[in-house]
Amino acid sequence: MASTNSQEQSDGHNHDHFIKSTDSQHPANLICTLCEKFYHLGWVAGTGGGASIRDNDLVYLAPSGVQKELMKPEDIYVLSITQQKDPKNRVYLRAPPSLKPSQCTPLFMAAFTKRNAGCCIHTHSQWAVLVTLLLETRPLNTNVFEINNIEQIKGFGKGFQKQGNLGYHDTLRIPVIENTPHEEDLTESLEEAMDKYPDTYAVLVRRHGLYVWGETVHKAKTQAESLDYLFQLAVEMKKLGIPWLGNIA
Amino acid sequence: MASTNSQEQSDGHNHDHFIKSTDSQHPANLICTLCEKFYHLGWVAGTGGGASIRDNDLVYLAPSGVQKELMKPEDIYVLSITQQKDPKNRVYLRAPPSLKPSQCTPLFMAAFTKRNAGCCIHTHSQWAVLVTLLLETRPLNTNVFEINNIEQIKGFGKGFQKQGNLGYHDTLRIPVIENTPHEEDLTESLEEAMDKYPDTYAVLVRRHGLYVWGETVHKAKTQAESLDYLFQLAVEMKKLGIPWLGNIA
Amino acid sequence: MASTNSQEQSDGHNHDHFIKSTDSQHPANLICTLCEKFYHLGWVAGTGGGASIRDNDLVYLAPSGVQKELMKPEDIYVLSITQQKDPKNRVYLRAPPSLKPSQCTPLFMAAFTKRNAGCCIHTHSQWAVLVTLLLETRPLNTNVFEINNIEQIKGFGKGFQKQGNLGYHDTLRIPVIENTPHEEDLTESLEEAMDKYPDTYAVLVRRHGLYVWGETVHKAKTQAESLDYLFQLAVEMKKLGIPWLGNIA
Amino acid sequence: MASTNSQEQSDGHNHDHFIKSTDSQHPANLICTLCEKFYHLGWVAGTGGGASIRDNDLVYLAPSGVQKELMKPEDIYVLSITQQKDPKNRVYLRAPPSLKPSQCTPLFMAAFTKRNAGCCIHTHSQWAVLVTLLLETRPLNTNVFEINNIEQIKGFGKGFQKQGNLGYHDTLRIPVIENTPHEEDLTESLEEAMDKYPDTYAVLVRRHGLYVWGETVHKAKTQAESLDYLFQLAVEMKKLGIPWLGNIA
Numbered sequence: 001m002a003s004t005n006s007q008e009q010s011d012g013h014n015h016d017h018f019i020k021s022t023d024s025q026h027p028a029n030l031i032c033t034l035c036e037k038f039y040h041l042g043w044v045a046g047t048g049g050g051a052s053i054r055d056n057d058l059v060y061l062a063p064s065g066v067q068k069e070l071m072k073p074e075d076i077y078v079l080s081i082t083q084q085k086d087p088k089n090r091v092y093l094r095a096p097p098s099l100k101p102s103q104c105t106p107l108f109m110a111a112f113t114k115r116n117a118g119c120c121i122h123t124h125s126q127w128a129v130l131v132t133l134l135l136e137t138r139p140l141n142t143n144v145f146e147i148n149n150i151e152q153i154k155g156f157g158k159g160f161q162k163q164g165n166l167g168y169h170d171t172l173r174i175p176v177i178e179n180t181p182h183e184e185d186l187t188e189s190l191e192e193a194m195d196k197y198p199d200t201y202a203v204l205v206r207r208h209g210l211y212v213w214g215e216t217v218h219k220a221k222t223q224a225e226s227l228d229y230l231f232q233l234a235v236e237m238k239k240l241g242i243p244w245l246g247n248i249a
Numbered sequence: 250m251a252s253t254n255s256q257e258q259s260d261g262h263n264h265d266h267f268i269k270s271t272d273s274q275h276p277a278n279l280i281c282t283l284c285e286k287f288y289h290l291g292w293v294a295g296t297g298g299g300a301s302i303r304d305n306d307l308v309y310l311a312p313s314g315v316q317k318e319l320m321k322p323e324d325i326y327v328l329s330i331t332q333q334k335d336p337k338n339r340v341y342l343r344a345p346p347s348l349k350p351s352q353c354t355p356l357f358m359a360a361f362t363k364r365n366a367g368c369c370i371h372t373h374s375q376w377a378v379l380v381t382l383l384l385e386t387r388p389l390n391t392n393v394f395e396i397n398n399i400e401q402i403k404g405f406g407k408g409f410q411k412q413g414n415l416g417y418h419d420t421l422r423i424p425v426i427e428n429t430p431h432e433e434d435l436t437e438s439l440e441e442a443m444d445k446y447p448d449t450y451a452v453l454v455r456r457h458g459l460y461v462w463g464e465t466v467h468k469a470k471t472q473a474e475s476l477d478y479l480f481q482l483a484v485e486m487k488k489l490g491i492p493w494l495g496n497i498a
Numbered sequence: 499m500a501s502t503n504s505q506e507q508s509d510g511h512n513h514d515h516f517i518k519s520t521d522s523q524h525p526a527n528l529i530c531t532l533c534e535k536f537y538h539l540g541w542v543a544g545t546g547g548g549a550s551i552r553d554n555d556l557v558y559l560a561p562s563g564v565q566k567e568l569m570k571p572e573d574i575y576v577l578s579i580t581q582q583k584d585p586k587n588r589v590y591l592r593a594p595p596s597l598k599p600s601q602c603t604p605l606f607m608a609a610f611t612k613r614n615a616g617c618c619i620h621t622h623s624q625w626a627v628l629v630t631l632l633l634e635t636r637p638l639n640t641n642v643f644e645i646n647n648i649e650q651i652k653g654f655g656k657g658f659q660k661q662g663n664l665g666y667h668d669t670l671r672i673p674v675i676e677n678t679p680h681e682e683d684l685t686e687s688l689e690e691a692m693d694k695y696p697d698t699y700a701v702l703v704r705r706h707g708l709y710v711w712g713e714t715v716h717k718a719k720t721q722a723e724s725l726d727y728l729f730q731l732a733v734e735m736k737k738l739g740i741p742w743l744g745n746i747a
Numbered sequence: 748m749a750s751t752n753s754q755e756q757s758d759g760h761n762h763d764h765f766i767k768s769t770d771s772q773h774p775a776n777l778i779c780t781l782c783e784k785f786y787h788l789g790w791v792a793g794t795g796g797g798a799s800i801r802d803n804d805l806v807y808l809a810p811s812g813v814q815k816e817l818m819k820p821e822d823i824y825v826l827s828i829t830q831q832k833d834p835k836n837r838v839y840l841r842a843p844p845s846l847k848p849s850q851c852t853p854l855f856m857a858a859f860t861k862r863n864a865g866c867c868i869h870t871h872s873q874w875a876v877l878v879t880l881l882l883e884t885r886p887l888n889t890n891v892f893e894i895n896n897i898e899q900i901k902g903f904g905k906g907f908q909k910q911g912n913l914g915y916h917d918t919l920r921i922p923v924i925e926n927t928p929h930e931e932d933l934t935e936s937l938e939e940a941m942d943k944y945p946d947t948y949a950v951l952v953r954r955h956g957l958y959v960w961g962e963t964v965h966k967a968k969t970q971a972e973s974l975d976y977l978f979q980l981a982v983e984m985k986k987l988g989i990p991w992l993g994n995i996a
Contacts, residue, residue, distance in 0.1 A: 046902040046973030067969060124899055126980050133989045151428060151457035152373055155295040168430045168456075179898060181915045207915075207993070208898035222316060226295030233375050238987060240487060242382045246456070400677060400706035401622055404544040417679045417705075471565060475544030482624050489736060491631045495705070649926060649955035650871055653793040666928045666954075720814060724793030731873050738985060740880045744954070 015094035018058070018078040027053035027060040028073035030217060034121070035062060039069035041228070043123035049209065052108035053119045053217060057081050059112060063099040077101055081112060103183035107211055110191050115160050115201075117213035119220035124209040127231035132176050132206040134238055144197075145174040145204060147230055149246030155226030157219065159199025171245070173197060174227070176204040202227055264343035267307070267327040276302040276309040277322040279466060283370070284311060288318035290477070292372035298458065301357035302368045302466060306330050308361060312348040326350055330361060352432035356460055359440050364409050364450075366462035368469035373458040376480035381425050381455040383487055393446075394423040394453060396479055398495030404475030406468065408448025420494065422446060423476070425453040451476055513592035516556070516576040525551040525558040526571040528715060532619070533560060537567035539726070541621035547707065550606035551617045551715055555579050557610060561597040575599055579610060601681035605709055608689050613658050613699075615711035617718035622707040625729035630674050630704040632736055642695075643672040643702060645728055647744030653724030655717065657697025669743070671695060672725070674702040700725055762841035765805070765825040774800040774807040775820040777964060781868070782809060786816035788975070790870035796956065799855035800866045800964060804828050806859060810846040824848055828859060850930035854958055857938050862907050862948075864960035866967035871956040874978035879923050879953040881985055891944075892921040892951060894977055896993030902973030904966065906946025918992070920944060921974070923951040949974055 019028035034051050038044045050062040061077040062068065078094035090105070102108075104122050111117040135142045147153065148171040156166045166172060175193040180186050186205060193203045201223050202212035212227055214220035234244055268277035283300050287293045299311040310326040311317065327343035339354070351357075353371050360366040384391045396402065397420040405415045415421060424442040429435050435454060442452045450472050451461035461476055463469035483493055517526035532549050536542045548560040559575040560566065576592035588603070600606075602620050609615040633640040645651065646669040654664045664670060673691040678684050684703060691701045699721050700710035710725055712718035732742055766775035781798050785791045797809040808824040809815065825841035837852070849855075851869050858864040882889040894900065895918040903913045913919060922940040927933050933952060940950045948970050949959035959974055961967035981991055 042976075045976045046899060046969040046971075048899055048902065048973070048976075067965065124976070126976065126983065129897070129980060130983055130987065133984065134987060137989065149428075149456050150378070151454070152295060152297055155297065168428055179896075179915055205898070207896050218316065222295040224295075226297070229291075229294045229297075229373070229375065233378060235983070235987070236375065236379055236484070237382065240379065240383060240484070242386065398677075398705050399627070400703070401544060401546055404546065417677060467565065471544040473544075475546070478540075478543045478546075478622070478624065482627060485624065485628055485733070486631065489628065489632060489733070491635065647926075647954050648876070649952070650793060650795055653795065666926055716814065720793040722793075724795070727789075727792045727795075727871070727873065731876060734873065734877055734982070735880065738877065738881060738982070740884065 014097070015078070016074070018094040019060070019073045019076045021073075026073075027055050027058075028076045028078075031060055031062055031076060032071045032073060034217070034221065035068040035071050038121070038123065041125075043125045043224075043228070044068040045124065048124035050102050050104050050122045051119070052102075052104070052112075052121075054081070054112045054117065058093070059109070061102055061105060061108065063096060064102045065100060075099060077105075081109075104211075106184050106187040107190055110187060110194065111211070111213035114191065114194055115213060116215070117220065118215050119217040120211060120213040121220050121224045122209065122211050123224065123228070125228050125231065127228055127235055128204055128210040129207060130235045131231045132204050132208075134235070135176055136206065143176045145176060145231075145234070145244075146171050147234060147244045148172065150230065150233065152226050152229050152233075156201060156223055157214070159201075162199065172230070173200065174202050174204050175200060176206055179206050179208045263346070264327070265323070267343040268309070268322045268325045270322075275322075276304050276307075277325045277327075280309055280311055280325060281320045281322060283466070283470065284317040284320050287370070287372065290374075292374045292473075292477070293317040294373065297373035298371050299351050299353050300368070300370045301351075301353070301361075303330070303361045303366065307342070308358070310351055310354060310357065312345060313351045314349060324348060326354075330358075353460075355433050355436040356439055359436060359443065360460070360462035363440065363443055364462060365464070366469065367464050368466040369460060369462040370469050370473045371458065371460050372473065372477070374477050374480065376477055376484055377453055377459040378456060379484045380480045381453050381457075383484070384425060385455065392425045394425060394480075394483070394493075395420050396483060396493045397421065399479065399482065401475050401478050401482075405450060405472055406463070408450075411448065421479070422449065423451050423453050424449060425455055428455050428457045512595070513576070514572070516592040517558070517571045517574045519571075524571075525553050525556075526574045526576075529558055529560055529574060530569045530571060532715070532719065533566040533569050536619070536621065539623075541623045541722075541726070542566040543622065546622035547620050548600050548602050549617070549619045550600075550602070550610075552579070552610045552615065556591070557607070559600055559603055559606065561594060562600045563598060573597060575603075579607075602709075604682050604685040605688055608685060608692065609709070609711035612689065612692055613711060614713070615718065616713050617715040618709060618711040619718050619722045620707060620709050621722065621726070623726050623729065625726055625733055626702055626708040627705060628733045629729045630702050630706075632733070633674060634704065641674045643674060643729075643732070643742075644669050645732060645742045646670065648728065648731065650724050650727050650731075654699060654721055655712070657699075660697065670728070671698065672700050672702050673698060674704055677704050677706045761844070762825070763821070765841040766807070766820045766823045768820075773820075774802050774805075775823045775825075778807055778809055778823060779818045779820060781964070781968065782815040782818050785868070785870065788872075790872045790971075790975070791815040792871065795871035796869050797849050797851050798866070798868045799849075799851070799859075801828070801859045801864065805840070806856070808849055808852060808855065810843060811849045812847060822846060824852075828856075851958075853931050853934040854937055857934060857941065858958070858960035861938065861941055862960060863962070864967065865962050866964040867958060867960040868967050868971045869956060869958050870971065870975070872975050872978065874975055874982055875951055875957040876954060877982045878978045879951050879955075881982070882923060883953065890923045892923060892978075892981070892991075893918050894981060894991045895919065897977065897980065899973050899976050899980075903948060903970055904961070906948075909946065919977070920947065921949050921951050922947060923953055926953050926955045 031051050043049050047065045052061045057080050059079050063075050075096050077092055079092045108120040111120040131145055153166050153172045158164050175197045177189040177193050190203050204210055212224045214223050280300050292298050296314050301310045306329050308328050312324050324345050326341055328341045357369045360369040380394055402415050402421045407413050424446045426438040426442050439452050453459055461473045463472050529549050541547050545563050550559045555578050557577050561573050573594050575590055577590045606618040609618040629643055651664050651670045656662050673695045675687040675691050688701050702708055710722045712721050778798050790796050794812050799808045804827050806826050810822050822843050824839055826839045855867045858867040878892055900913050900919045905911050922944045924936040924940050937950050951957055959971045961970050
């Protein structure tokens, strides 16, 4: 990412006004609070995972390779969506002097630009990884996680620009894409999965983790929690021989 | 729940005196403390679950769809039991301006009115859900969880208006009701389960979670903890091939 | 325990000087700190479990039936070992006005009087319970837990009045006694187990939990942690088909 | 270790200037912060495990046998690498008056002197122990843990004096050495494993735990977290019948 990094704000200023605020709900503060919480949930161990918040035209991003529970607002990158024509030539409105932008950036941007998301979360949760591993062992149709007849499914919206949430009997479907050596190279297949599953709020990455988003920070975070709950439940169900799809409905 | 919501206090006042107190034991403060604790126990992930406290005639309720670990007293609903003749036409003494009442409300009310409970807790604990899934796989009699000869059983009272607690050799029985698409629609079967098991302090909801109550906040919370302990133990016992009912007694 | 409770200090004074101290290492403060820690380790859910510290002639005890993470020094009982001739007629130097003494009291006293312990901890840890359940399924010799060739075994002293700790190749043996309906009735079999295994620092109670002690608070707590670590490891080993006794030595 | 202990600074001074600092990033403060975090991760239960930081010529060490979550800077040992010619005759620049040096000291020193590490962490993590137990049950080649095609592998550097990190398809290899009754006696086989696997940043100790290091505290800690994540994942994969080596690459 050195090439991108060299394209940081060229005027030589720190532009700290983008990330300095006494408001705990300011995106730069909120990303830090969220990442600390995610650390204790086991979602961002060893600098893995991350989070990004969009506030109108501005996108706030956790950097690459930092201890997520120790992040400070000074570590946050800021860029503008509208100035973001060329993804190969990303211009940051504000960049920390000695850090690198996250390789997740184009994936977060996909959620913001294609789904108008207000927040996107990336976890390395073991439950997500185990679900993708279990799906891999199935003979057919291994590129989607499906579960139904579990109350927590109601924690998800029906889909992009739709009103209301999924019902108890609805089947929640989360597409799975194959991992790539470079995280940025996931962008194309992530966008394809979003096209194929236009109502999904999340995409699993095989042997890697999860991308999950929502219209607001509240929705992205609670959908992330609900998904992790369902992934953990699904792994335990597998251990106990209980199928993920109920035959009740 | 918009219909109910529209029936909030009609006098246009906030009625914050119901929920403002410097006493940490005030129900509006206590619900927030409890919900934060429950979040870290994994009981209320993704806005699921909730808690309600009754103080004489007044009932304090966590709202619908909020992040439970971040709740504040201002988020609490208050209603009066005695003014609560018609459940379809619920009048709140105090309602937060931009939130919705919990769909759990009629279920909490059942514990308060039928069992004179002082507190009722609703969890989405995975251990509770897994126990209902394990019971579902049995050929017969799948609508009650039974366990005995475990010390933690002594954490439960003998039953409504009875003195003392269960003994070590007693069998703890928790009825299971089937889930419904709308949480309010659980009310009838919850009340039926309470009638059929008049001494129970809890009802499991299949593929959903648990309702548990007690005469006081202390009893509701410690019975919730003891039940979750027993559900987790029961799942682990199942993995290890150990039956839930001992043949010692 | 009402009979015992009625024998609280008869002079009508609160005797708060026994439990009021600004020193965080004072036994009354330390029991509260320990119990809060144990709550988060899952050892004292639902008012189960407890802890007691002996300081020369004085014994400090957590009360019965309280939420262990919320305990305060005012909740602590104090009694004198030397004045404790008749266990049926226990005289407390200090008793909280509205609580009941713990049924664990005679078991804690056994560790103090028979082993000169400085601290005794009682947990309801699920790992301890599961180990006793697994031992119960064996055809023979089910009243002792044995493990060796695990580094954490070195966390235990060699035994009462012996110097040094167990070695890596030594076999740690923890006797198991059968549970009884009333916790006090465990005293006799606990003392028998201490006689039969004079070097043990702990006794498992079937389907119930663990009593573990040490010459100091430090030793009792770290031995409790090491045991819980070994019990959890033993359960996971069982799931993975790995025997508890290595054939290396 | 009494012989070593008697060789503490012979001038009779406390030398507290080595460990007194208001800077949270000072090694003496940082070791305490790290150890408290490790306690809550379950890595240092019951006084097991530890951590050491090297700052140029100075090495800071957690002592033996203390409760790791309660450590204070006053508990830290300091020694000089260059004055450390004879490992049998270790001279401490600063030693706490009533503690003993850690038996891990020569193992930490191996990472510092042979790999120029800035920090070395020793855990008793159950996931590490279980991985060594699972490897022990295999008929062949049981002295190395291997995993690939998991994203978290990218959390490791390519090796000593090499640039960049492992890739997703690379196989992470962690050698396993056999445990010994005395921890110091592991030094020779640890150094042999480092020679045989010159690029490894970690060595597993059978039935004991893990040693893991890095050029900086940041790298040692995040590599420790990534390894523990992979060990836990590997145990869960084993339970679910999923092999550790993918056939994708």
